[in-house]
Amino acid sequence: MSGSQQATDTDRYAGRRVKRVEDARLLTGRGTFVDDVVRPGMLHVNFVRSPIARARITGIDISEALALDGVYAVLTAADINPYVHEQWFSLEGRHAPDTPRPPLAEGEVRHVGDPVAMIIAQDRYVAEDAAELVIVDYDPLPPVVDYATAFDSSELVHEAYPGNLVGQIGGRPMADLAPTFDNAPHVVSETYHQQAYCAMPMETRGIVTEWSPSDGTMTIWTATQSPHEVRGFCARLLAIPEHSVRVVMRDTGGGFGQKVLPLREDMCLMIAATKVPAPLKWIEDRQEHLLAAGQARHEHGEARMAFDDDGRILAATIDHVQDAGAYPSPNPVGSGIAVGLIFPGPYRIPEGTFNSRFAFSNTSGRVAYRGPWQFESVARECLLDVAARQIGIDPVELRRKNMLRRDELPTANCNGMPYSDITPLETFEQALEILDYDAFRREQEQARAAGRYIGVGTCTYVEPTAGASALYGTEGATIRVEPSGKVNVYVAGGSCGNSLETTVIQLTADALGVDIADVSSIQGDTAVTPFGGGTGGSRSGPMTAGAVNQTATELRGRILALAAHLLGGVPVDEVEFTRGVASVKGSPEKQVTLAEIADTAYFKSGSLPAELSVGLEVSGRFRAQHLMLWANATHVCTCEVDIVTGEVKLLRYIVSEDCGPMINPNVVEGQIFGGTVQGIGGALYEELAYDDAGNPVTTTFMDYLLPTAAEVPTIELGHVETPSIGPGGYKGVGEGGAIGAPPAVINAVADALAPFGVRISRLPLTPATIVNLLEEAAQRGAAGAAAAAGAARTAVAG
Amino acid sequence: MTDVDIQVRVNGIARRASVPPRLILADFLRVNCGLTGTHLGCEHGVCGACSVLLDGEAVRACLIFAVQADGAEITTVEGLAEPDGELSVVQAAFRDHHGLQCGFCTPGFVVSVTAFLEENPKPTDDEIRDALSGNLCRCTGYQGIINAVRAAAEALAESGGSASRDATAKETE
Numbered sequence: 001m002s003g004s005q006q007a008t009d010t011d012r013y014a015g016r017r018v019k020r021v022e023d024a025r026l027l028t029g030r031g032t033f034v035d036d037v038v039r040p041g042m043l044h045v046n047f048v049r050s051p052i053a054r055a056r057i058t059g060i061d062i063s064e065a066l067a068l069d070g071v072y073a074v075l076t077a078a079d080i081n082p083y084v085h086e087q088w089f090s091l092e093g094r095h096a097p098d099t100p101r102p103p104l105a106e107g108e109v110r111h112v113g114d115p116v117a118m119i120i121a122q123d124r125y126v127a128e129d130a131a132e133l134v135i136v137d138y139d140p141l142p143p144v145v146d147y148a149t150a151f152d153s154s155e156l157v158h159e160a161y162p163g164n165l166v167g168q169i170g171g172r173p174m175a176d177l178a179p180t181f182d183n184a185p186h187v188v189s190e191t192y193h194q195q196a197y198c199a200m201p202m203e204t205r206g207i208v209t210e211w212s213p214s215d216g217t218m219t220i221w222t223a224t225q226s227p228h229e230v231r232g233f234c235a236r237l238l239a240i241p242e243h244s245v246r247v248v249m250r251d252t253g254g255g256f257g258q259k260v261l262p263l264r265e266d267m268c269l270m271i272a273a274t275k276v277p278a279p280l281k282w283i284e285d286r287q288e289h290l291l292a293a294g295q296a297r298h299e300h301g302e303a304r305m306a307f308d309d310d311g312r313i314l315a316a317t318i319d320h321v322q323d324a325g326a327y328p329s330p331n332p333v334g335s336g337i338a339v340g341l342i343f344p345g346p347y348r349i350p351e352g353t354f355n356s357r358f359a360f361s362n363t364s365g366r367v368a369y370r371g372p373w374q375f376e377s378v379a380r381e382c383l384l385d386v387a388a389r390q391i392g393i394d395p396v397e398l399r400r401k402n403m404l405r406r407d408e409l410p411t412a413n414c415n416g417m418p419y420s421d422i423t424p425l426e427t428f429e430q431a432l433e434i435l436d437y438d439a440f441r442r443e444q445e446q447a448r449a450a451g452r453y454i455g456v457g458t459c460t461y462v463e464p465t466a467g468a469s470a471l472y473g474t475e476g477a478t479i480r481v482e483p484s485g486k487v488n489v490y491v492a493g494g495s496c497g498n499s500l501e502t503t504v505i506q507l508t509a510d511a512l513g514v515d516i517a518d519v520s521s522i523q524g525d526t527a528v529t530p531f532g533g534g535t536g537g538s539r540s541g542p543m544t545a546g547a548v549n550q551t552a553t554e555l556r557g558r559i560l561a562l563a564a565h566l567l568g569g570v571p572v573d574e575v576e577f578t579r580g581v582a583s584v585k586g587s588p589e590k591q592v593t594l595a596e597i598a599d600t601a602y603f604k605s606g607s608l609p610a611e612l613s614v615g616l617e618v619s620g621r622f623r624a625q626h627l628m629l630w631a632n633a634t635h636v637c638t639c640e641v642d643i644v645t646g647e648v649k650l651l652r653y654i655v656s657e658d659c660g661p662m663i664n665p666n667v668v669e670g671q672i673f674g675g676t677v678q679g680i681g682g683a684l685y686e687e688l689a690y691d692d693a694g695n696p697v698t699t700t701f702m703d704y705l706l707p708t709a710a711e712v713p714t715i716e717l718g719h720v721e722t723p724s725i726g727p728g729g730y731k732g733v734g735e736g737g738a739i740g741a742p743p744a745v746i747n748a749v750a751d752a753l754a755p756f757g758v759r760i761s762r763l764p765l766t767p768a769t770i771v772n773l774l775e776e777a778a779q780r781g782a783a784g785a786a787a788a789a790g791a792a793r794t795a796v797a798g
Numbered sequence: 799m800t801d802v803d804i805q806v807r808v809n810g811i812a813r814r815a816s817v818p819p820r821l822i823l824a825d826f827l828r829v830n831c832g833l834t835g836t837h838l839g840c841e842h843g844v845c846g847a848c849s850v851l852l853d854g855e856a857v858r859a860c861l862i863f864a865v866q867a868d869g870a871e872i873t874t875v876e877g878l879a880e881p882d883g884e885l886s887v888v889q890a891a892f893r894d895h896h897g898l899q900c901g902f903c904t905p906g907f908v909v910s911v912t913a914f915l916e917e918n919p920k921p922t923d924d925e926i927r928d929a930l931s932g933n934l935c936r937c938t939g940y941q942g943i944i945n946a947v948r949a950a951a952e953a954l955a956e957s958g959g960s961a962s963r964d965a966t967a968k969e970t971e
Contacts, residue, residue: 023893026901027885027908029835029875036834125820202839202847202936203902253837253902254936286840497900497937666896670938674899677939701844701934709930709940737939 011578013506013516014728017666020502021521022495025251032250034206035283037221042208043072045269045282046127048117048134049291050109053143053362053694054157057107057136060117065133070126074134075272076117077106083271085239089261090232090471091533092330099166099324099331099360100158103267109138110157110326111362112696113291118268120276124283143362143694147323148193148300150359157326157360166324167333170355171340171415177306177353180315184306188387192379193762194742196298196323197686199369199678200706201496203253204284205293207266209273216240218273220247222266225255225494226534229471231526233262234270249524255496256678256738257368258293260536261329265292290699294367295688298323301339303379311393313402316352316414318343318379324358327365332358338373338464344413345380346424346462346632347402352414362694368536370675371463371739378763381459381743385750386759395458395747396437403428403460417464419630421731423658423720424460427634430718431458431656435636448755453643454651455754457747459635459740464628465538465659465732472539473624476530477547479508479555481616483602485580485595486518491544492532493523497674498734499667500540506663507545507728511552512559514580514594530619538732541663542629543622546727551620559594561612562601566592622727629724631731633657635676635744641752643774646767648684648749650711655740656718659733660726665719668733673715675737681707682738683745684765757781804868808833809877817864824848824859826867827874835875835905839934846933847906850874851962856913873962875905878912888912888950888961897946899937907933911947915961921951 025031062074080103087101088094105114117134121127144150144157150164157164181187207222218240224230227247235242252259262270265282273280284293301320305313320339324332333356340354388395403425404411410420440456447454466472478490489508493500501521509516523529530547533539556577563582564572567590574585580594598616600607605614638651655672662668685705689697698704723729742763749770750760756777762769801816808831815830822841827833827850839847841860848859851873878886885893888911898904907930914921914929921929926947927940935943954961 019893020896022901023898024883024885026898026904027875027889027892028879028883029833029905031835031901033834033837033902035828035838125818200936201900201902202845202934203837203900204839251901254900256936286842286845499899670896670899670942673939673941674937675939678936700842701840702842706934706936707940708932708934709927709944712940714944715939715941 012510014510014663015661016664018502018506018516018664020499021505022499022501033203033253034208034221034223037208039208039210039279042279042281043120043122043276044124044127045280046119046124046131047115047265047288048119048131048136050105050112050114050116052109052138052140053112053145054141055109055138056141057105057109057116058139059137061135062117065119065130068126068130068133070122071119071130073120073276074117074130075120077102077104079275080104080268080271081106084237084267086236088236089330090229091261092334093470096334097331099328101264101327101329103264103271111364112694113288113364114326115265115268115292118272120272120280144360145362145690145692145694147298147359147361148321150361157362161360164360166328166331166358166360168357169333169337171353174317174319174353174355177315177317177351180351181304181306184314185309186307186387186391187304188307188383188390189302189304190383190386190759190761191300191302192382193300194297194375194378195763196295196688197682198294198296198688199256199258201254201256201258204286204289205259205265206283207269208279208281209269210279211273217244218270220245222247222249223252223259224249225252225259225496225536227494227524227526228492228531229534230262237267237270238274246527249494252496255535256370257372257536259496260368263329264327286701287699290688290704291696292364294329295325295364296366296369296372297374297682299375301375301379303383305383305387307387307391311391311398311401313347313349316344316349318354320354320356320375322356322358323363323366324360325363325365326360329365329367332366335368335372339376341415341417342373342462343376343380344415345377346404346422346460348404348408349414354415363690364688370678371735374739374742377459377461377739378743378746382746382760385457385747389754396432399428399458399460418627419462421722421724422462422630422632423722424462424632424634426720427632427656427658428460430720431634431636431654434654434656434716434718435638435652440638452640453752454638454640455748455750455752456636456638457744457751459743459747461740462630462632463736463739465631466542466624466726467537467628468624468626471533472537474621475532475543475547476619476621477551478530478617478619479512479551481555481594481598483598485593485598487512487514487520489519489521489548490529491521491523491547492529492534494534495523496535498535498540498671499664500535500544503541503663503667504544504548507548508552511549512556513577518580538734541732542724542726542730543624545663545730546622546624547620549727550622551618554620555616555618558613558616558618559597562597563592565608565612566597566600626725629726629731631657631659631733631736633736633740635740637744637748639745639748639752641749641770646770648765648770650680650713652716653713654716654718655737656720657736658720658722660724660729660731661721663730669717671733672717672737675735676715676741677707677712678738679741680712680745682764683742687764802865804865806867806870806872808872809874819863819865821864822860823862823864823867826864827859833874833876837902837905839903844934845903846910847903849906849909849933851909851913854913856910875908878908878962886912887953887959888915891946891950891953895946895949896942897938903933903935907935907943911950912961915951915954919951919954
């Protein structure tokens with residue numbers, strides 16, 4: 001890097017811990033979340049939901065509810081469902097295979113919480129009273145509760161799907177690999193069962209729909225990660241022009257994948273708004289969220305690896321089954337394939353394959369959640385620790401032997417995923433050094449001698465970010481220097497806590513060469529912003545950087561041309577422009593400010609030569625030159641397990657990651673912290689559980705346990721910065737924390753309990769689970785000892 | 799059921815209202831008073847997003863009926879900053895330490911921490927974690943929040959100030 005570039009870099013806002021522009025309004029209660037939106041004459045919606053996992057609807061009596069004072073309407077499937085014109089997501093495309101998704105249950109309810117009727121009333125209190133008065137006659141049917149046995153069930157969640165099979169996808173036949181496994185010195189396998197848990201944003205879902213019948217326009221305020229997805233979806237649903245729908249989101253209280261797509265209730269509000277003469281608001285309550293906002297992570301898989309005598313991996317396979325629930329959104333097959341594709345992770349694995357099957361069940365539908373393919377890391381990293389114990393090698397040594405080195409890159413894994421610009425081994429070594437792994441092993445030995453059980457676990461993963469799918473492959477920006485010289489930058493937005501406003505003004509100030517205080521960003525309103533895919537797939541950073549950079553570069557060119565004219569007609573390449581001030585190279589005394597340039601551009605057009613464009617506004621659209629940008633990280637966790645109570649206390653937690661250069665380290669670290677704690681929650685506490693009859697048993701925050709400040713350890717971070725091939729060298733960082741944490745925690749617990757011969761295969765690791773595992777291991781141990789004693793007696797007798 | 803007349807002071811402003819007995823305080827503040835900074839995250843008293851100060855004590859506005867607040871002095875998140883917009887010590891610490899991301903749980907945290915530091919101006923890290931355990935955040939992993947509380951306690955100790963503006967006002971009276 002040249003000296004002059006270095007000097008420029010120190011002036012850049014990118015890379016600095018710039019304070020967030022979002023904070024002032026959010027800290028003072030002046031944000032605008034969807035529930036804060038009030039429209040004149042607005043009515044409130046509440047849903048009547050099925051209390052039964054599966055039943056035929058034989059009758060709905062709405063008369064009593066309708067008679068209640070303050071109730072405007074009670075709508076059922078017959079009033080809503082026929083008005084679905086087209087129903088598909090831009091994320092997936094019109095022709096992608098899709099699964100059923102009726103707005104209201106029609107004929108049959110398919111999970112507890114399935115919406116059956118919608119009440120429209122003067123306020124939420126009355127709407128809830130009315131819901132109690134709707135009488136639905138149900139003829140119960142045997143539910144398919146356990147997705148794992150759904151393929152063999154004679155009952156069908158959806159008649160059109162024999163064997164409850166949503167779809168199946170895989171690589172080369174497993175049988176191809178039989179010779180490798182048959183001849184390998186070591187073969188290790190384990191079937192891991194992950195529980196259902198989910199995004200659980202602190203703001204539930206919500207939507208306000210306002211239909212203007214006279215001009216056929218719809219305005220929607222909603223909690224979403226993708227306002228343009230909602231706009232297009234609504235336009236197709238109602239068969240109205242896309243520009244007749246305006247979607248506005250200002251502040252959204254967390255998304256994590258859950259708010260990527262409009263769901264069934266949103267469809268109800270969109271359609272119902274065209275039937276009633278008032279705006280409608282629906283704000284989901286937490287119980288509804290736990291019943292019907294979807295589930296994720298519910299899957300199991302048999303992971304197998306073959307090793308040579310030295311512990312080198314010869315082959316890896318995973319046979320994977322995922323729960324789709326009753327009404328998945330989107331069709332889970334598309335994202336589910338990534339579990340198999342990325343299963344080899346950051347390791348040198350000559351051959352392998354995978355198979356994934358997706359099963360309907362009578363439970364809440366699967367939705368996207370932060371690193372939807374995360375099970376690949378759980379299965380791989382936990383199996384590697386089992387392998388280390390089985391082969392008799394330290395798990396860190398086993399990984400060192402097999403992890404991809406920089407000099408082997410770029411490369412493709414055995415399932416064809418093209419890795420580049422990753423540093424798994426560097427993050428692995430950095431995290432272990434932060435821990436002081438050898439010192440921990442010594443401490444562990446002493447602790448065990450003293451009857452304390454502490455353990456260490458790691459997880460190293462690679463993660464595709466900013467994938468250039470049809471919807472996600474481009475991103476737009478509009479930048480306008482206003483007549484006063486102040487700058488507004490417009491991007492699609494969809495920020496749900498990921499600091500996209502701050503990020504965009506940092507990037508714009510750098511790319512234009514203006515003071516950050518002079519830049520403001522407008523996002524989340526489809527009427528004024530460029531089209532964009534929204535927040536999802538760890539794409540906002542890199543893709544927005546591409547859009548801003550491309551657009552600002554053109555606008556900067558126009559600014560320089562105007563400056564060259566105002567500076568006396570000097571050649572453009574002699575103009576310097578920094579922090580909003582232009583001057584001629586070598587003679588800094590003569591200056592013209594951006595305010596003066598803008599004033600000329602808008603108000604003195606007559607004085608400008610014809611070849612100079614007037615105004616200062618540019619729209620640009622960045623096209624990804626990549627398929628995906630690979631990020632990677634290593635998580636290292638230490639814990640102590642109380643073998644009497646089964647309680648797990650996390651001692652230290654370290655993440656070393658490589659997301660390329662950081663636009664704002666505070667934002668990057670915040671994403672890692674948040675994702676990691678969600679992953680810790682998934683490993684230890686959270687479960688969206690059902691009983692055998694398909695009744696949800698975790699319907700409040702007293703049952704669905706989120707981690708609190710009391711359980712969460714201090715998270716120590718290390719950074720490795722390897723530029724990607726994407727804009728600015730940036731990579732996505734939103735999802736990774738939630739991928740890496742569960743395996744690291746599980747492995748730490750397994751390591752702590754290794755002296756007892758415990759093998760973990762079911763999650764989460766609640767105290768009860770751990771006590772059971774210890775009891776089972778003790779019984780196995782006793783049985784094993786008895787068998788050994790019996791064998792010894794036989795030998796003596798013989 | 800007939801409505802009940804109540805009289806409260808919210809962020810220093812006297813408010814009279816006739817409310818249904820079942821109206822929760824959070825809805826009274828959000829709908830009747832238009833103070834939408836108080837957020838509802840669970841409506842069953844676990845997440846803490848709806849925390850407000852009732853006569854100086856942090857309470858969950860989803861578990862209290864508006865009629866129970868009759869005669870009380872209520873401070874919501876809107877009432878913590880200076881009238882000119884200057885953030886309170888706690889609010890500023892949250893901004894300075896990346897103690898918020900989506901901002902939905904933030905009002906509850908800011909209010910709870912304000913009350914906590916009034917009660918315990920020099921907390922240990924364990925006391926901070928314990929005090930925060932009644933508020934749920936899904937974005938930050940609590941890292942920035944814990945740092946913010948520590949920094950706010952230090953800033954208050956240095957300035958000799960108080961976490962809540964009302965208390966400061968009282969002291970100077």
